[in-house]
Amino acid sequence: MWSLVIPVKRLSEAKTRLAPVPPERRRGLALAFVRDCVTAALATPQVGQVLVVTADPEAARRLSALGARIAPEPGSDASSSAAQRLNAAISFGAGRSLSQRPDLRVGALTGDLPALRPADLAEVLARAAAIPGRSFVPDAAGTGTTLLLGALDGGLDPRFGPDSRTGHARSGALEWSDAGPSLRQDVDTLADLEAALRWGVGAHTAHEIGLGLMQGTVRSFDPETRGGTVLLDDGTELPYDAAAFDAGGLRLARIGQRVALRADEGGRITALTLATLPLPQ
Ligand SMILES: Nc1nc2c(ncn2[C@@H]2O[C@H](COP(=O)(O)OP(=O)(O)OP(=O)(O)O)[C@@H](O)[C@H]2O)c(=O)[nH]1
Numbered sequence: 001m002w003s004l005v006i007p008v009k010r011l012s013e014a015k016t017r018l019a020p021v022p023p024e025r026r027r028g029l030a031l032a033f034v035r036d037c038v039t040a041a042l043a044t045p046q047v048g049q050v051l052v053v054t055a056d057p058e059a060a061r062r063l064s065a066l067g068a069r070i071a072p073e074p075g076s077d078a079s080s081s082a083a084q085r086l087n088a089a090i091s092f093g094a095g096r097s098l099s100q101r102p103d104l105r106v107g108a109l110t111g112d113l114p115a116l117r118p119a120d121l122a123e124v125l126a127r128a129a130a131i132p133g134r135s136f137v138p139d140a141a142g143t144g145t146t147l148l149l150g151a152l153d154g155g156l157d158p159r160f161g162p163d164s165r166t167g168h169a170r171s172g173a174l175e176w177s178d179a180g181p182s183l184r185q186d187v188d189t190l191a192d193l194e195a196a197l198r199w200g201v202g203a204h205t206a207h208e209i210g211l212g213l214m215q216g217t218v219r220s221f222d223p224e225t226r227g228g229t230v231l232l233d234d235g236t237e238l239p240y241d242a243a244a245f246d247a248g249g250l251r252l253a254r255i256g257q258r259v260a261l262r263a264d265e266g267g268r269i270t271a272l273t274l275a276t277l278p279l280p281q
Pocket residue numbers: 006007008009010013014015016017018053054055073082085086089110111112188
């Protein structure tokens with residue numbers, strides 16, 4: 001069984017290479033990616049715990065709600081490089097994991113894998129458990145690393161950062177170059193995000209992007225105004241108006257009916273229809 005350390009940068013500083021996307025949206029995407037990544041990791045049978053190392057209070061709160069353990073990231077030397085900070089955060093998490101759960105072998109997974117599927121992760125974890133040494137999964141671009149798995153004696157020796165594929169290979173780690181695509185598709189750029197969307201992203205990222213995958217139940221409907229409210233699956237009640245109702249093409253809504261809906265960035269419903277029907281574009 002494995003303990004996976006996931007480093008999570010402060011959300012306000014995350015995913016700068018998604019720069020065409022405005023900062024507030026980037027923050028939401030970075031959080032959604034790691035929520036999907038943690039969800040998939042925790043659903044993988046060989047994963048005994050997910051330990052998130054972060055200095056970000058919101059990421060800590062959201063990821064702990066999914067079942068991850070949190071190790072608050074210690075402050076770093078201002079003169080250290082981004083890669084040094086990242087590797088220091090991972091080593092800190094690995095040390096914490098080994099002292100708290102010595103029964104679990106340690107690995108480090110990046111948090112930017114929104115398409116991650118438990119089956120792809122399970123396959124690599126099972127193969128790596130059968131070898132005593134370190135091993136790693138190169139990213140889809142072929143230059144970086146998405147997963148580094150430590151040796152049986154606990155050694156992780158992370159070399160994340162630019163060209164980490166070469167760094168990990170040169171340091172003697174075995175490469176799993178045939179790992180499943182969902183484990184290799186990290187998202188740094190908009191082109192990466194498009195690729196991840198083709199593999200199929202998790203629910204948090206789908207929701208954040210506004211793919212119309214939100215669902216809820218009709219709580220009220222007024223035939224006079226054609227407005228009412230919907231109860232989302234997370235317990236939030238949201239109002240919809242006639243424009244949103246008309247955009248979905250329905251003639252009436254009944255209390256208790258399952259609906260699919262699209263909301264804008266501010267959480268305002270812009271269209272809703274029956275859950276079994278596609279939302280009109
Ligand atoms: N705790 C911690 N996590 C980090 C740090 N730097 C990067 N990470 C995480 O490491 C993983 C891989 O990082 P990158 O792909 O470089 O992501 P990023 O730094 O958000 O992206 P860019 O700003 O575009 O470089 C992601 O889960 C990041 O959140 C750090 O200094 N501390």
